[in-house]
Amino acid sequence: AALRLLRDSFNPRCEPPWSERELMHKVKEAEAKGAAGGAERGHLLGGRARPAAVHVRPARPASAAAGAVKFDSRRLRAAVGGLSEEMGEAWFMERSPVDPREISAEKFLGAVYRPGEHVVILQNQSQALGHWLATVEEGGLRLRDLAGAAPPGEKETDRLPLRDCPGGFWFLAQPVNGERVENASGVQSWRSEGNVTSWRFMVLESDHAGAERRWLAYLAQAPAPVVAIYTSGGRSVHALVRVDAGSKAEWDELRDRVRPALVAAGADPRALSAVRLTRLPGVMRGGRLQRLLYLAPEAGATPICACERVRDCDQQT
Numbered sequence: 454a455a456l457r458l459l460r461d462s463f464n465p466r467c468e469p470p471w472s473e474r475e476l477m478h479k480v481k482e483a484e485a486k487g488a489a490g491g492a493e494r495g496h497l498l499g500g501r502a503r504p505a506a507v508h509v510r511p512a513r514p515a516s517a518a519a520g521a522v523k524f525d526s527r528r529l530r531a532a533v534g535g536l537s538e539e540m541g542e543a544w545f546m547e548r549s550p551v552d553p554r555e556i557s558a559e560k561f562l563g564a565v566y567r568p569g570e571h572v573v574i575l576q577n578q579s580q581a582l583g584h585w586l587a588t589v590e591e592g593g594l595r596l597r598d599l600a601g602a603a604p605p606g607e608k609e610t611d612r613l614p615l616r617d618c619p620g621g622f623w624f625l626a627q628p629v630n631g632e633r634v635e636n637a638s639g640v641q642s643w644r645s646e647g648n649v650t651s652w653r654f655m656v657l658e659s660d661h662a663g664a665e666r667r668w669l670a671y672l673a674q675a676p677a678p679v680v681a682i683y684t685s686g687g688r689s690v691h692a693l694v695r696v697d698a699g700s701k702a703e704w705d706e707l708r709d710r711v712r713p714a715l716v717a718a719g720a721d722p723r724a725l726s727a728v729r730l731t732r733l734p735g736v737m738r739g740g741r742l743q744r745l746l747y748l749a750p751e752a753g754a755t756p757i758c759a760c761e762r763v764r765d766c767d768q769q770t
Contacts, residue, residue, distance in 0.1 A: 460473075564750045573585070587613075626729050635647070652704040654693050656724050657692040657724070665690060680748070
């Protein structure tokens with residue numbers, strides 16, 4: 454039953470998906486730890502005894518959840534009309550205020566964040582495989598290795614170790630204080646809610662197969678400050694949108710207002726969280742580039758394609 458849950462519910466959301474062998478290993482590991490010491494106990498219960506009987510209420514289908522919203526391909530198609538046919542990656546690169554082809558990963562972070570701010574960078578979303586703290590300075594970055602992977606004497610550098618890796622590289626969208634803070638789980642963390650210094654960004658992500666161009670066209674028409682658009686090195690396209698919320702509560706309130714429209718158009722609802730990792734453009738993921746398509750550090754709320762739409766297109770705004 455556990456293997457089936459991992460295979461059917463967990464694995465489709467992973468990039469890249471876990472192999473069958475890896476999933477089986479996790480199930481066997483959980484089974485072994487559950488029987489450790491000859492006492493039955495749950496994998497997450499530590500040394501506490503588990504109740505003799507555990508009654509689990511069956512989960513409701515997502516469609517039955519109150520206020521559930523799903524992706525509606527017809528709604529997305531109607532929203533973008535025929536514009537999606539012309540809005541490929543080259544279209545965004547040509548209209549980007551900053552030429553994305555000349556922007557490295559380090560330059561990207563320096564353009565998006567302010568001097569003195571800190572950004573957490575991860576490899577494979579795992580602290581054990583690469584965990585860096587980037588401090589933005591005038592003219593560059595100062596990078597500190599938080600995972601101890603750098604050779605002795607190279608704990609601080611000005612460039613990321615951009616070797617190719619299967620899972621690619623990620624960064625936390627919100628700037629942080631550059632200190633370890635105890636999070637809600639009692640763990641010392643560099644990237645929890647308590648580390649965040651500004652609720653500046655929202656990450657929009659979509660990976661619906663066959664709808665990549667329409668999602669790009671949707672982003673091009675969004676009346677929001679789109680700071681950057683970049684690929685995941687796979688089929689996903691991420692967008693970094695500036696919201697400048699005054700607090701997490703304000704950020705959550707804004708997200709709740711716009712979520713129905715975003716999800717119906719293709720945004721991943723799981724990505725609409727305030728403390729969110731997103732792909733770092735300009736680095737390799739399994740031989741494929743996490744490609745920067747558009748960069749506008751001083752983005753305003755005018756849609757990217759506003760002038761072209763009015764002049765050349767017969768679609769309704």
